[in-house]
Amino acid sequence: MKISPFATSLFKRAAAPALSGVVCALLAGCATGPKLDYTDYAGEPVKSFYMANFDGWTVISKDKLVIWSGMNKAYLLTVTGYCPDLQHVNAIAVTSTGNTVDRFEKVIVGRDRCFINEIRPLDTKQMKEDRKLMREQMKKPQEAPPEPEPEPAPPEPKSASKT
DSSP, X not given: OOOOHHHHHHHHHHHHHHHHHHHHHHHHXXXXXXXXXXXXXXXXXXXXXXXXXXXXXXXXXXTEEEEEEETTXXXXXXXXXXXXXXXXXXXXXXXXXXXEEXXXXXXXXXXXXXXXXXXXXXXXXXXXXXXXXXXXXHHSOOOOOOOOOOXXXXXXXXXXXXX
């Protein structure tokens, strides 16, 4: 059966975007790799922290988020109260008194006000070093396991000699 050039070009045009989408999805899955757990870098709880700038946030779970107050300053906040949209929100606000955030302040998520239960500073320096080390480990080509040594050959049978 012969396929017309028109049908071939139509198939190529229709299949190429689908195939490229599958390839991109597979590569994206490989590119993410392991992630660091912020809770591993959290220090002992503190009463408050100074936040002159609110540089961003990262939601960890339904009751934990990281607040960035500078390039190398981050705090893990544990919140309580009714905060159902915390994991799906596009914007949040953090109340403060004189640029100081303490346990009496709130994280505002939409119309909900989540009370701050605990504040823990993050060791961002160690976290960045570990992230850099993890990236270097991921870039290294996977070394093949060493091949097992061949078993020694059995000794040759001795033949009887005539003397």
